[in-house]
Amino acid sequence: MKILDILAGRTKPAQADLEALFGLPSAFITLEASESLVPTGEGGVCYKPAAGQSFAQTTEEMESLLGLGGGPIKVREETDQYGFHWVVIGSGSDTGDPQALVNQVHLVNTTLQEQGFGPQLLCSVFGFRPTSAAGSPATTYVVYLYKRGTFYPFVPLPGREQRAVETELRLGIVLAEDLKIEKDKANWMALWGLPVH
Amino acid sequence: MSRSKFQVDHGLTARMVSTMFLLGLVYAVAVTAAIFAGAQIELVVAIAAIFLIVQFFFSDKIALWSMKGEIVTPERAPQLHAIVDRLCALANMPKPKVAVAQSDMPNAFATGRSQKAAVLCVTTGILRRLSPEELEAVLAHELSHVAHRDVAVMTIASFLGILAGLVTRMLTWGVLLGGGRGRSNQGGSPLIIVELAALAFAAVIYVISFMLVRALSRYRELAADRSGAILIGQPRVLANALVKVTGEIGRIPTRDLRTSQAFNAFFFAPALTNGNSIGNLFATHPKLEVRLEQLAKLEASMGRTA
Numbered sequence: 001m002k003i004l005d006i007l008a009g010r011t012k013p014a015q016a017d018l019e020a021l022f023g024l025p026s027a028f029i030t031l032e033a034s035e036s037l038v039p040t041g042e043g044g045v046c047y048k049p050a051a052g053q054s055f056a057q058t059t060e061e062m063e064s065l066l067g068l069g070g071g072p073i074k075v076r077e078e079t080d081q082y083g084f085h086w087v088v089i090g091s092g093s094d095t096g097d098p099q100a101l102v103n104q105v106h107l108v109n110t111t112l113q114e115q116g117f118g119p120q121l122l123c124s125v126f127g128f129r130p131t132s133a134a135g136s137p138a139t140t141y142v143v144y145l146y147k148r149g150t151f152y153p154f155v156p157l158p159g160r161e162q163r164a165v166e167t168e169l170r171l172g173i174v175l176a177e178d179l180k181i182e183k184d185k186a187n188w189m190a191l192w193g194l195p196v197h
Numbered sequence: 198m199s200r201s202k203f204q205v206d207h208g209l210t211a212r213m214v215s216t217m218f219l220l221g222l223v224y225a226v227a228v229t230a231a232i233f234a235g236a237q238i239e240l241v242v243a244i245a246a247i248f249l250i251v252q253f254f255f256s257d258k259i260a261l262w263s264m265k266g267e268i269v270t271p272e273r274a275p276q277l278h279a280i281v282d283r284l285c286a287l288a289n290m291p292k293p294k295v296a297v298a299q300s301d302m303p304n305a306f307a308t309g310r311s312q313k314a315a316v317l318c319v320t321t322g323i324l325r326r327l328s329p330e331e332l333e334a335v336l337a338h339e340l341s342h343v344a345h346r347d348v349a350v351m352t353i354a355s356f357l358g359i360l361a362g363l364v365t366r367m368l369t370w371g372v373l374l375g376g377g378r379g380r381s382n383q384g385g386s387p388l389i390i391v392e393l394a395a396l397a398f399a400a401v402i403y404v405i406s407f408m409l410v411r412a413l414s415r416y417r418e419l420a421a422d423r424s425g426a427i428l429i430g431q432p433r434v435l436a437n438a439l440v441k442v443t444g445e446i447g448r449i450p451t452r453d454l455r456t457s458q459a460f461n462a463f464f465f466a467p468a469l470t471n472g473n474s475i476g477n478l479f480a481t482h483p484k485l486e487v488r489l490e491q492l493a494k495l496e497a498s499m500g501r502t503a
Binding site for chain 1: 279333346428499
């Protein structure tokens, strides 16, 4: 931070870096090949809703854009217990095109960012499950942190608020081939009860 | 392609910078006067530097200790940690340590000399009284203090105040010693009058520097309100939290709150509030109405379509 900003007591809101998302499709392939994990076809965008009319309009615009996307894309919206808003995009089936999913998520992001709500973006999440367990909900997540421009794996243990740290560390190394992995483990934020399945 | 929804508050910046400038000026005048009066300036600076170093490096521990705050792990306070996690991810800043103080007084403070050494402390009273959204707003305000390096800025600013205070002391000694010499050497009273005037001048400087430090503190609070509200995108929620916290603080007997008076400068809302206008000049925090007015303006600016 610049000395002037410190003296003036102000922070520049952190802007989101969206381009890194396009590294995901190749990471999907790596995960399937080496860890037998396939995408569940669901991806979520998590952001902090802002006050005011312009934000309501942006949300409306985003919804209509996604609706017009056509195809078997399903969109669902949820607000979590911390007041963050999730737009969950599902291709509806395992055979869904991962590239299309990434594009949809990117579309949500650019819409928010173009309207000046880039600072409100928290993270994007993509769900994965073992190849053997077709149809079951996600067991593993890849989380993208907009402000850092980095990814990390999140593997919650079923039923409790604990995570499989060793699995996460291993996945972090595997994913590092295709994605920029968050180096500071303190930023590997836990997302309990996230609505992406 | 990306742009911020918010305009920089040039008025606030200008007031803050001019306060800092005046503070530096007062300091320069005080030191010049001290040198002129023949005080040992090295000694003054050495004593003040010790104050500065202690405050700079131990402020987090001192503040935590005096409030009986205890660092909590994510396992012990999962919700609190989750809120801080998310705010830090939104603002792209390192996560501070999180502490809880067993006190029914609803308050929160941030301390620590840098972003990495920062500690965020909330009382059990504020946890109990505020809704999760309001708590998030309060934490966003405190994180803004961390991002603005307010502990470092205020420590250095009060260092100048301490320095001015010490110079005043030095001049007092100068009057006593020099006054004695003056009598024996010249036997005349004009010199004593001159030195008494110097003492009065030094005292005035001390008062002015003290008031400037307090003014600076109030501007830093307004700046933290602003950045915090922008971070969560909902100025109204922070306003609600402020009303709840300050409203309730006013109702608690002051006797129980006296122990925390020393750390008022780092608080979300000061524990002791004076209603009169002279109190406003010495207050570490701006009046509630001023803070609410700023947040209302911010909320209104967000309503405008881009």
